[in-house]
Structures are given as structure tokens and as C-alpha cells.
Amino acid sequence: MAFEPPQRLVRALGETAPDGDDWLEKLPETAHQAVTLRELTVERVQVPGGRSSLVVLVRRADGTPAVLKLAPPRARPESERAALAHWGGVGAVQLLDGPAVEGVLLLERLHPDVSVRSLPEAKALLEAAGTLRRLWVEPPGDHPFETVAGRTGRQAEAMRATASGFGEVAVLVDAALAAREELLAAPPEVRLLHGTFRQSKVLAGERMPWLAVGPDPVVGESAFDLARLVRDRVEDLIASPSGAAITRRRVKRLAESLDVDQERLRGWTLFRAVESGVRALRVGRPKDGELLLEFAGWL
Numbered sequence: 037m038a039f040e041p042p043q044r045l046v047r048a049l050g051e052t053a054p055d056g057d058d059w060l061e062k063l064p065e066t067a068h069q070a071v072t073l074r075e076l077t078v079e080r081v082q083v084p085g086g087r088s089s090l091v092v093l094v095r096r097a098d099g100t101p102a103v104l105k106l107a108p109p110r111a112r113p114e115s116e117r118a119a120l121a122h123w124g125g126v127g128a129v130q131l132l133d134g135p136a137v138e139g140v141l142l143l144e145r146l147h148p149d150v151s152v153r154s155l156p157e158a159k160a161l162l163e164a165a166g167t168l169r170r171l172w173v174e175p176p177g178d179h180p181f182e183t184v185a186g187r188t189g190r191q192a193e194a195m196r197a198t199a200s201g202f203g204e205v206a207v208l209v210d211a212a213l214a215a216r217e218e219l220l221a222a223p224p225e226v227r228l229l230h231g232t233f234r235q236s237k238v239l240a241g242e243r244m245p246w247l248a249v250g251p252d253p254v255v256g257e258s259a260f261d262l263a264r265l266v267r268d269r270v271e272d273l274i275a276s277p278s279g280a281a282i283t284r285r286r287v288k289r290l291a292e293s294l295d296v297d298q299e300r301l302r303g304w305t306l307f308r309a310v311e312s313g314v315r316a317l318r319v320g321r322p323k324d325g326e327l328l329l330e331f332a333g334w335l
Contacts, residue, residue, distance in 0.1 A: 039067035048087035051319040059108040070140045101145035119253035127170030128248045152238040175228040184256025191311045198318045212310035215303040229261040235268045259296045263304035280334040306335040
């Protein structure tokens, strides 16, 4: 079978590829080797798939359905492996046994086309928040994970550099950076976080109704993780005449339901929305950038 990467993946990786990166060119060979090593039968490549990895629906030698996931080093697949192993299938997709090959994960098969996002908005937020709560556990003592301070520090540098070329966003960038400094001064707890949690990252399963997939794990306070969920379906929020009020109610409701400080959630939501918006402008996606920055302005 030809392991042709979906165009969504090609475009996304092209935005962040360092000079000389040949991961996409080597991907078909890497996929064939992974399938052969694990004696897998390929069903199909998941399309449109994700923005950071190739996802292949497979069956193991005993006929059990599974998912083969291949990701480049910059997507931090070994960090994902460590997080999934620590969660042990509680709230997240189960990591399956097999030869450990860098950048290649064999995972429990969920229902790839059925995410929490398919539910009505209120129900989707409730189910997503419940799933996220189960992931917030103590990190292992000698963990390999990036910290919220470290990750947002890199992002802050990129935000400053980009904002100089987009003068109209400078005020939002300044507010986001100020919020980050204040939030990092006294974090209330340290938990293992999903890192990139949103409704589309929660899929229907067999052993549990909903399970999280695709973490980019990080260690820090819970409000950082919840912040990305606040802006889910941002296109609908922007299109609504009461989008700003809905957003403020969502911050309040999610904070109360997960015992997270409301102001800390608002602050991290601001930082993460501005960071994503500025990054979208930087890589040539102005429509996405403008939506995110308009959303950030409501906070």
C-alpha cells in the first residue's frame, strides 16, 4: 500500500519544517518498515488526519484493530509515548505493546470519525471537560516533559519577534505577555497536562465512551490545559452577535466545573489565543490569525 501523507499534514509540516528536513520524503519507507516489524495489516490512511503525524488504521497479527501513528521529532512523539504510558489508558487512548521505535506509536483503535465535537455544544464541552479532568495527574518523579514556563517562554520570544511586523497586534501581545508573567509567578499546582486539548482530540471508544488522543504533554497548572478548550468552535463564536458574552460565560462555567481559578483561566486563554493568532499570521494564515485575535480581544 502507498503511504501517501494527506495534504493537511503536508501543508502543516511545511509551515514548521526546518531547513533540510526530509521526514516527509522518508515517510513511506518508515511506514512500510513499521508495518513489517509489527506484522500489521493495513486498512487505510486516516484522511484528512492530523497536522503533525500520519495516522494509519491497521490490524495486528491476531486481527485486533489498532492505529499506527508516525510523527517527526519536532512533534515530540517520545514525549507523547511517555505520557500515554503514565496515564495507562485512564482518560486517554491506550498505548499498545510492541517494539519501541522512535517516532512510531501503536495505539488502541478508537472511532476516528466520531469526536466529542459531533455533539451539541453544551454536551460536547461537558464531556470534554470530564475527560480532561482524568488526565490531570501527578507527573512521574523523573519525567521527560517540557514545563509550561519553558514552552510559553519559547512562544513568547516568537510572539515578540512577529509582533514587530504587525503593529496592530502589539497591544494584545503586550497584554498576553504580561498575563503570562503574572501567572507563572505563583502556579497553584503541578500536573501532567494534555498540552493541546480540544473537542476534536476526544474520540469515541469501546472500553470508555470518550478518550483523549494526540497529546503534546507539558507539566504545569490545570488552567493552562483548560484554556485551549475555551476557544473551541471559535468560528461560531465570532459569527455570533453575542460571542463575547458567550465566551465570558464559558470561562466561568468551565472554571467552576473543574475547580480552576476563573481569572487564571482567563489569563491563560488570552495568552494561548494571542500566541496562536500571531503564529497563524507568521506562517501566512491571516484569516485564522484575525479570528483568534478578535477572540482574544474579548478577554
